[in-house]
Amino acid sequence: MSQAPVGQSVATPAWVVATKWLLIALTVLGCTYLSWRAVEAGSWLIVTVAAFIAMAVLVVYATGRGITLKYLLPGLILLTLFQMWPIAYTVATAFTNYGDGHSLTKEQAIEAVQAQSVRPEPDSARYGMSVAIPEGETIAEADLALLLSRPAAEGTSGDNLLEGQELFVGTLEGLEPLPADGVTLRGNGTVGEAPGFQVLTLVEANERAQDVAEFAVPLEGGAGIKAATGTQAFVGRTTTTYDAAADTMTTIDGTVYVAHEGNFVPQDGQGPPLPTGWTENVGFDNFSSIFTDSTLRSGFLKIFLWNLAFPLLSVGSTFILGMLLALLFNDPRLKGKGLYRSLLILPYALPIFVTAIVWSAMFNQDFGMINDVTGLNINWLGDPWPARAAVLITNLWLGFPYMFLICTGALQSIPNDVKEAASVDGAGPIRTLWSVTMPLLLVAVGPLLVASFAFNFNNFGLIYLLTGGRPFEATNSQVGNTDLLITFAYRLAMESGSPNIGLASAVSIIIFLIVGVLSYGMFRQSKALEEVN
Amino acid sequence: MKRTTGAIAMAGITALLLTACGGDTESDDPTTPAGGEEESEAPADDAGEATDEGEAAEETAAEGEGGDGAEETAGPPAASDGTSLVIWADDLRAAAIEPLTETFTADTGVEVTVQIVAQEKLREQFKDAVGQGAGPDVTIGAHDWLGELVQNNVVAPVQIAPEVAEQFVPESIEAVTFEGQVYAVPYSVESLALIRNADLAPEVPASMEELVTDGEALVEAGDTELVLAQELGKEGNAYSMYPYLAAYGPGIFPLLEEGGFDGSQSILDSPETIQGAEKLAWLGEVGALSTNQDASNVIPNFIDGKAAYMVSGPWAIDQITEGGINYAIDPIPDFEDGGETSPFLGVQAFYVSAESLNPQIAQTFVQEYVPTEEIQVGMFEADRRPPALSAAAEQVQAQDPDVEAWATAAEGGLPMPNIPQMNAVWGPLGKATADIVDGADAAERMGTAQTEVAAALGGK
Numbered sequence: 001m002s003q004a005p006v007g008q009s010v011a012t013p014a015w016v017v018a019t020k021w022l023l024i025a026l027t028v029l030g031c032t033y034l035s036w037r038a039v040e041a042g043s044w045l046i047v048t049v050a051a052f053i054a055m056a057v058l059v060v061y062a063t064g065r066g067i068t069l070k071y072l073l074p075g076l077i078l079l080t081l082f083q084m085w086p087i088a089y090t091v092a093t094a095f096t097n098y099g100d101g102h103s104l105t106k107e108q109a110i111e112a113v114q115a116q117s118v119r120p121e122p123d124s125a126r127y128g129m130s131v132a133i134p135e136g137e138t139i140a141e142a143d144l145a146l147l148l149s150r151p152a153a154e155g156t157s158g159d160n161l162l163e164g165q166e167l168f169v170g171t172l173e174g175l176e177p178l179p180a181d182g183v184t185l186r187g188n189g190t191v192g193e194a195p196g197f198q199v200l201t202l203v204e205a206n207e208r209a210q211d212v213a214e215f216a217v218p219l220e221g222g223a224g225i226k227a228a229t230g231t232q233a234f235v236g237r238t239t240t241t242y243d244a245a246a247d248t249m250t251t252i253d254g255t256v257y258v259a260h261e262g263n264f265v266p267q268d269g270q271g272p273p274l275p276t277g278w279t280e281n282v283g284f285d286n287f288s289s290i291f292t293d294s295t296l297r298s299g300f301l302k303i304f305l306w307n308l309a310f311p312l313l314s315v316g317s318t319f320i321l322g323m324l325l326a327l328l329f330n331d332p333r334l335k336g337k338g339l340y341r342s343l344l345i346l347p348y349a350l351p352i353f354v355t356a357i358v359w360s361a362m363f364n365q366d367f368g369m370i371n372d373v374t375g376l377n378i379n380w381l382g383d384p385w386p387a388r389a390a391v392l393i394t395n396l397w398l399g400f401p402y403m404f405l406i407c408t409g410a411l412q413s414i415p416n417d418v419k420e421a422a423s424v425d426g427a428g429p430i431r432t433l434w435s436v437t438m439p440l441l442l443v444a445v446g447p448l449l450v451a452s453f454a455f456n457f458n459n460f461g462l463i464y465l466l467t468g469g470r471p472f473e474a475t476n477s478q479v480g481n482t483d484l485l486i487t488f489a490y491r492l493a494m495e496s497g498s499p500n501i502g503l504a505s506a507v508s509i510i511i512f513l514i515v516g517v518l519s520y521g522m523f524r525q526s527k528a529l530e531e532v533n
Numbered sequence: 534m535k536r537t538t539g540a541i542a543m544a545g546i547t548a549l550l551l552t553a554c555g556g557d558t559e560s561d562d563p564t565t566p567a568g569g570e571e572e573s574e575a576p577a578d579d580a581g582e583a584t585d586e587g588e589a590a591e592e593t594a595a596e597g598e599g600g601d602g603a604e605e606t607a608g609p610p611a612a613s614d615g616t617s618l619v620i621w622a623d624d625l626r627a628a629a630i631e632p633l634t635e636t637f638t639a640d641t642g643v644e645v646t647v648q649i650v651a652q653e654k655l656r657e658q659f660k661d662a663v664g665q666g667a668g669p670d671v672t673i674g675a676h677d678w679l680g681e682l683v684q685n686n687v688v689a690p691v692q693i694a695p696e697v698a699e700q701f702v703p704e705s706i707e708a709v710t711f712e713g714q715v716y717a718v719p720y721s722v723e724s725l726a727l728i729r730n731a732d733l734a735p736e737v738p739a740s741m742e743e744l745v746t747d748g749e750a751l752v753e754a755g756d757t758e759l760v761l762a763q764e765l766g767k768e769g770n771a772y773s774m775y776p777y778l779a780a781y782g783p784g785i786f787p788l789l790e791e792g793g794f795d796g797s798q799s800i801l802d803s804p805e806t807i808q809g810a811e812k813l814a815w816l817g818e819v820g821a822l823s824t825n826q827d828a829s830n831v832i833p834n835f836i837d838g839k840a841a842y843m844v845s846g847p848w849a850i851d852q853i854t855e856g857g858i859n860y861a862i863d864p865i866p867d868f869e870d871g872g873e874t875s876p877f878l879g880v881q882a883f884y885v886s887a888e889s890l891n892p893q894i895a896q897t898f899v900q901e902y903v904p905t906e907e908i909q910v911g912m913f914e915a916d917r918r919p920p921a922l923s924a925a926a927e928q929v930q931a932q933d934p935d936v937e938a939w940a941t942a943a944e945g946g947l948p949m950p951n952i953p954q955m956n957a958v959w960g961p962l963g964k965a966t967a968d969i970v971d972g973a974d975a976a977e978r979m980g981t982a983q984t985e986v987a988a989a990l991g992g993k
Contacts, residue, residue, distance in 0.1 A: 041666070101684035101953065103664055112686035112887070116714060126694050131893075202641045206891050213892045228692040229900045230641075230893035236692065272797050275684045275712065275953065366825035381767050382824060382971065470767050477960040477985060494657075 020061065027057045053077055087512075094286055094505035099493075102262045102277045102502075109278035110242050113249060113264065116276065117240035121223050124235035125150045128165070128190035129227060131205040131212055132197040139200065139207050144215055146170040147178060147191040147199065148225065148233055165189055169197075170217030170225050170233075190231050202230045240274075249274065286506035299479030299488070300507075304514075306388070307484045311456035314395045315449055321396060322403025323441070327433070329404075330411045341408070348401035356465035359394040382471055384481035391482050394466055395456070402452070403445075410444035411437070450522040457515055463487045485511045617644045618894050619669040621659060623652035626673050629915030633908045634898075643894050656681075663687035663886045670895040676708040676717065676880035680953035683711050689887045690714050691896065697904050705921035707793065708880035708948035717882035718903045721918035723847050725776060725876040726942030727866065731859045733757060733841035740869045741812070744842060745819050751841050760820050762840035766827035769967030771959050772877060772949070773844070776865050777816065778809040778966075779947075780872030785958055786950060794947075796954035799990060801962060802976075802983035810965075810975035812868060817970030824967045846879075847917045847939060862938035876942070877949040881918060919943075957989035 031054035038046035060066040060073050069076075096102075104112065128149040133142035152166040160167045160177035163185055167178040178194060186192040193199060205212060216224030216236075223237040239252040249257040249264045255271075257264035263277040290296055325344065329337050347355065362369040363380035371377055380390045414437060422432045463469060469480030469487045478491060485507065493504030618637075622630055627649045634645035648669065650658055656678050662668030664687060682688040693715050698706050705719035727744075729737070733756055738744035748760030764773045771778075771785075778784045782805025786794035800806060816822040826834070835843040836856035843849070844865060853860050865874040883899045885892070902908060909925035912918075919939045920926045930936045949955070965982035969975050 100681060100956075103685045108686065115887075116683065116686075116690060116712075118690060118692075119713065120692060120695075202894055202897065203643060206894055209890060209892055209894075226692075227893055228694070228896060230897040231901070232694065234692050234694075275680065276686050277684070361829060364825055364830070366823065367830055468768065472768075472964050477964045 024057060024061050028054045031057075049081075090505045090508055093502055094509055095281055095283060096279050096502045097262050097282045097285075097500075098279045098502045098505075099500040101275065102279050104276065104278050106259075106278040106280075109276050110249075112276045113240055113274050114238055114242060117238055117251070118226070118236045119239050121235045121237055124223075126228070126235075127168075127225065127233040128188060129231055129233035130191045131200045131208070131227075131230075132169075132191075132194065133200065135196055135198050137198075139204055143171070144208060144211055145197065146215065146217060146225065146227070146233060147194055147197065148175075148217075149185065149189055149191055151189075167191065169194075172215075172218070175217055175219065175225065188231060205230065282502065286503045287510075289503065290506060290510065296478075299476060300485075303479065303483045303485055303488050306482070307457065310388075310391065310484065311453045311459070313392055314399060314456045314459075315453050317392065317396045318399035318403045318452075319407075319445075319449060321400040322405075323407045325400070325404045326407035326411055327437075330408065341404075344404055345401050347397050348405070352398060352461050353465060355398055356394065356462055359390075359397070360466050363390050381467055384471060387467055387471055387482050391463065391466060395459070395462055398462065399452070399456075406445050406448050407441065410441050413444065414440045446525075447523070450519060450525075453522065454515055454519050457484070457518070458486045458511070459484065460486045460490065464490070485514075617646055618671065618891060618898060619646045619648060621648050621650045621655060621669040621672040623655060623673075624649045625915055626912065629912055630673070630908075633911040634902075636905075636907065637898055637902045641894070641897070643891075645898075659884075659886075660685055660687050663888045666888050668886055668888060670886055670889040670891050671899060672884050672886070673720075673881065674717075674884055676705075676719065676882055677949045677951050677955065678884075679709065679711050679716055679951035681956065682884065683716065684953050687887050688716050689885045689889065689892065689896075690716055691718060691885060691899060693718065693900055697900065700904060700923060701921050702923060702926070704878055704943075704946075704948050705880045705882075708878065708951060709882050710793070711951055717884045718899045719880045719882040719921035720903060720909055720912045721881045721916070722921050722943060723879045723881070723918045723939070724943040724946045725773070725844050725846050725865060726939060727863045728835070728843045728845055728849065728853065729861045729863065730835065730838065730841045731861045733838065737861070737863050738842075738866050741816070741866045741874070742869045744866050745816070745821050748821065748840075748842055749819070757839055757841050759823075759826075759834060759840035760842070761816075761822070762826060762831045762835045762843040762845075763822060764826060764828055764831050764845070765822055765824050765967060765970060767824050767967060769824070769963035769965065769970075771962040771966060774813060774822075774963075774966040776844075776874040776876045777812045777872075778806055779875045780812060780868055781805040781808045783947075784809065785962065786952075786954075788947075794950045794952060796950065796952035797990070799954075799958060799983060799986045801958075801965070801986060802980045807976045807979050809872065810969055810979050812872065813966060813969045814972070814975045817972065822970045824971055847919070847935075850917050850935065862935055862942065864942040864944070873945065876946045878943055878946045879949055880921060881912075881916075882921075954990055958986050961985040961989075 031050040035047040035050040038044070038050065056073060056077070060069045066073075127146075130147040132145050132147050133139060134145070137143075146169070148168040148170055149162075149165040150168075152161055152164055156166060158166075158177060159179050159181070162180040162183055165185060167180055167183060169176050169178040178191070182193070182195040183191055184193045191199060212227050216226050218224050219235065223235055225233050226236050228234045237252070240249050242249055247259050248267070251257075256267040257274055258267050260273075261282075262280040263273040265273040290300055328334070329340055329344075334340075360381070361367075365371060365377065365379050365382065368380070370380065378386050380386045418436055418440070419432055422436045427435065463482060463484050464487055467480070467482045469483035469491065471482075472478075472480050479488070480491075483491075489504045489507040489511065492507060493499055493501045618634075620627075620630060620634075627647045631645075631647045634647070637643065638645055655672065655674060659668060659672045659674065660682065664685060668687075679688070691709075698715070701719060702722055705722050706715065708722075709715055709717040709719055727738075733751060734747060736747070738747055745760055748757070751757045752760060764770050775784060782803060783794070783800070784806055785799060785801065786796055787798065787800055789795050813822065831843065832845065832849050832852050834840050835845075835849075836853060836858060838858075850860075865876060867873045883903050885895045885899055889895045904922055906922065906925045906928060909920040909922040910929055913920050913925070913929050913936075917935070919936045920929060926936065926940070930940075961982045965973075965978050968978050
């Protein structure tokens, strides 16, 4: 930066300028398209964010006024979108009961309960139905009418009989006979043409699909004729209705349900709540239940301890094995190092999905290779301690090549003269390793060990694919013996009886805090290592 | 330390395109190359993944928009153009349903788009996508999803005509009914049955006891290695073990007089269910059941001739036929003391999305075209599950003797509960079945499972 003055456009070639403006234009266009889609979906937050990004890009890159931000802006935007936003969203969710059965807003839930309660009237007729509009009007705006037909009972008479079908026209006012004059029927008995009406095809009527779905021809006693399909109508009745003043639901047989903690529950306390509930703010309930609910609390503590032990043991074992191999292959006397080194990288190069599943099959007590070859009969995945050992063994296999790589790199950067100096001072090989090589090595790989610890602390993939957190305690099928906090949170959120995403978010936040505190502490430690230099 | 963070941040940022166009000529900033080297290892594979997974809770929300299937249907095909019907199905059934929609298109002029969604993700993605107001008009799925789908209001009621409903096997309509409302149109009914390698075991065992004796004899003679092949696994499998658990009573929930299960209480520790659980213990003791048998090895073991008997469903038949096994299908045998094994029935059905923008078109398709022999037989040919429409079932019985055998095996079975409470049962009960087969005391272990399920049910 210092060698050239920050002069404008002096040395900027034309293609760079062109590319710059092209990229600016593309970003703005992209944001415009995004907001257009978001407006359609009614998502104003996205519109705001897209507009903000577009403006920020224009200000920084187009006007040159905020040019000092040019390096930071992309990073800031990505950081906000992909880090800050999920965190903020998780925190917000942690204070709600969001989850299965509580995924709607209250208005949606009220509407859903009523829509689900529409039942056909017992022994009522079913009609053939055509959706129609008054002739000459446009489909988008016209008042809808349902042209209905039903097989006429013996001995019915009237001017609305045609080919054994009784014809009606249903509007929002009610049901009227449809004079049969000039009406033609289609093969399935529905009205195909009627004077004064334009009969819509299924595709045409779909333009008003929502209106058709809500359309009900009122009948006496509160029932209505509603569309069942595009060609059939039924007589139905909403059997559960909402009373806005009292905030209660009343079913047709008189049971009253009151709103309580995100569900409509029976007023008299008898029987189950209505199935569809809504999201509600629950304050600190999720957090307090982690610490007060006895199964959760004991489970949480147990999982937490294993969650500390697992990454420590994993990092330790992989580092020791990786470092020993690195020292071995760093020896100048060894021939064919390139080949060995490439072979050692292989476990690292295979995707964890493949490796973990293969290991899981190898650990099978009866059919697995490990018991077969060793002649043992260990219930690897069924007993707590063997299962933990299995997890560590698999992670050793998966993790040592990484440690081997970074140690090899670090070892090669340690100058030979310090080792020579040590041997001149009379240090043996072990002493040299311990007092010279190791400290220098740890300076280089220390931060990476911390990063590896943090990664293994949340090593979801391995646990999920290898043991799934199993084996479980007999009394509690939520808390597994090899569970990490993150797999535990996943089970609560996704796999438990009724996924409770609010609670899982609360657990995630706690994990976040724990990882944060631990990492901070360890980075402090590794800083101390650096001072060796 | 600060230097490293700064270097990594710089490296990440310089990688971004826009910076190249900031009006500066290429700088020789010394931190850039150094940062580039450091960055290449740690954050790329460690830190990056770790942070991603920290937000597991976010994954559902993201899937609704970004999941493999959801992406396209969130756009025009599912919505607003008003001329297209979008159906989600897994790969096998998508291939089957696509040609079967031609009649519908010819009759109505409505184009049908069939989209493949991975089977194990379909339920979740449908729930999430529709919850976001996107998703398909129609999805093919299992009936036991129903309670959960209704809870989240993602499926619309299907006001099926009574005379159409009567054309189905009664259990299949019962299976898609929730709190008195029908929510889907079924196309197949399946259950577990005893599949026998007729070369190794020519005789149908009259009882479970006889099956075990036969199986043991075959193992002793060295013809096979396993008495019986049946899925269980370390985590247990309540579906697979239900035929035994329900041999003496309804098993999990008490039956309601009007049909269906009473989800407000569970009866895992009832004397009848414990009697069934003791049979599990016995089958585990004699080695007929084992927690080391799971989805990954049951069918292969049977095909390799390592077991003469297997308890499985219609989905296994394709692999068995490919393996060239001479097989026969019979009901799971009863116990000699009068316990009648009774499998769960599973029903596959067409659901209509509650957020469909083409509700009448979707309803027309599921109510007027799915209950036709053309579609029901066509779907049977894809996944060999016996049709739910009686007429279609009769038609395929004539071509395929297996279908009658499956129907016999399903007799007396009850549809798997579709109430959402069932979700609280699968885990604890499954785990209990694994422990009992591994030697835990049946009565005691069912008691703890009951306590856990009761707590989960009571807590809601």
